[in-house]
Amino acid sequence: MGIEFQLNTEIGRDVTIDELLADYDAVFFGMGTYKAMVGDFAGEDLPGVHKALDYLIANVNEKMDYPRDPEEFIDLKDKTVVVLGGGDTAMDCVRTAVRQQADRVYCVYRRDEENMPGSRREVANAKEEGVQFLFNRQPVEVMDYFGEAIGVKVVETQLSEPGPDGRRRPEPVPGSEVVIEADAIIMAFGFQPDPADWFSEVGVTCNDWDAVIAPEHQAFKFQTANPKIFAGGDMVRGSDLVVTAIWEGRQAAEGILDYLEV
Numbered sequence: 220m221g222i223e224f225q226l227n228t229e230i231g232r233d234v235t236i237d238e239l240l241a242d243y244d245a246v247f248f249g250m251g252t253y254k255a256m257v258g259d260f261a262g263e264d265l266p267g268v269h270k271a272l273d274y275l276i277a278n279v280n281e282k283m284d285y286p287r288d289p290e291e292f293i294d295l296k297d298k299t300v301v302v303l304g305g306g307d308t309a310m311d312c313v314r315t316a317v318r319q320q321a322d323r324v325y326c327v328y329r330r331d332e333e334n335m336p337g338s339r340r341e342v343a344n345a346k347e348e349g350v351q352f353l354f355n356r357q358p359v360e361v362m363d364y365f366g367e368a369i370g371v372k373v374v375e376t377q378l379s380e381p382g383p384d385g386r387r388r389p390e391p392v393p394g395s396e397v398v399i400e401a402d403a404i405i406m407a408f409g410f411q412p413d414p415a416d417w418f419s420e421v422g423v424t425c426n427d428w429d430a431v432i433a434p435e436h437q438a439f440k441f442q443t444a445n446p447k448i449f450a451g452g453d454m455v456r457g458s459d460l461v462v463t464a465i466w467e468g469r470q471a472a473e474g475i476l477d478y479l480e481v
């Protein structure tokens with residue numbers, strides 16, 4: 220179709236948005252969500268606590284023999300691993316740990332199985348592979364032993380009335396704390412949009428939770444506040460699925476064609 224791919228190019232570093240806007244009639248942003256959400260509890264930064272994406276990317280680099288820093292690889296062979304979170308990223312982490320021959324793998328999730336965001340099939344597969352699920356438990360602290368993480372303190376939760384997002388909220392049960400001993404703890408609490416500094420310079424606006432505002436239902440679908448710039452996928456909707464990102468990309472393409480009167 221004549222599309223030219225320009226790889227290893229970061230907008231804002233290798234090329235400026237001003238250059239793109241000068242050279243093209245329309246620009247589409249599909250930059251995803253890469254800011255890891257944190258748990259806001261003590262010990263999150265201790266050695267032995269890893270961010271999900273760091274763990275998964277380093278594993279892929281190692282297995283695929285991509286250029287890498289050997290220090291980045293996190294080998295969980297023979298380790299007791301606790302993965303915090305219950306989405307697809309958490310499922311990727313628990314199943315990767317199993318493949319790395321971890322000794323024991325736990326998945327700690329603050330709601331019950333029915334309210335878990337991860338795919339049912341992945342959860343079933345993880346169970347088959349020996350992952351132990353600890354539902355209705357919320358992390359409150361990573362245990363620190365001379366500056367190293369040695370486990371996670373969790374509190375039991377019970378689900379209360381639905382919050383503004385329609386999902387029942389987990390509430391801690393006082394006095395139910397226990398410590399799960401672990402050699403490694405992986406944080407998989409999801410991702411949120413991370414707007415670039417230069418968005419505001421070109422008039423691209425974001426909502427309260429930093430997602431780019433590019434509505435579907437308007438004259439030109441997925442157009443941002445800058446008429447030449449369109450956006451879609453996770454950076455607009457929040458972390459979601461590949462199929463929705465593809466759909467929004469196609470809808471935005473229609474919006475661009477209408478805008479350009481093609």
Ligand SMILES: Cc1cc2nc3c(=O)[nH]c(=O)nc-3n(C[C@H](O)[C@H](O)[C@H](O)COP(=O)(O)OP(=O)(O)OC[C@H]3O[C@@H](n4cnc5c(N)ncnc54)[C@H](O)[C@@H]3O)c2cc1C
Pocket residue numbers: 228229230231249250251252275307308311415451452453454458459460461462464
């Ligand atoms: C660990 C994990 C597991 C997942 N599992 C599933 C799953 O099983 N099924 C499913 O449907 N979805 C899954 N998802 C979600 C899915 O990956 C996303 O919903 C989808 O990729 C979003 O597509 P996107 O095009 O919006 O963004 P992305 O696919 O994230 O693509 C954004 C791209 O923009 C690039 N970028 C960012 N900033 C710049 C810049 N300044 N200049 C140039 N390039 C830039 C990024 O490097 C990236 O390549 C998973 C996500 C994660 C993190």
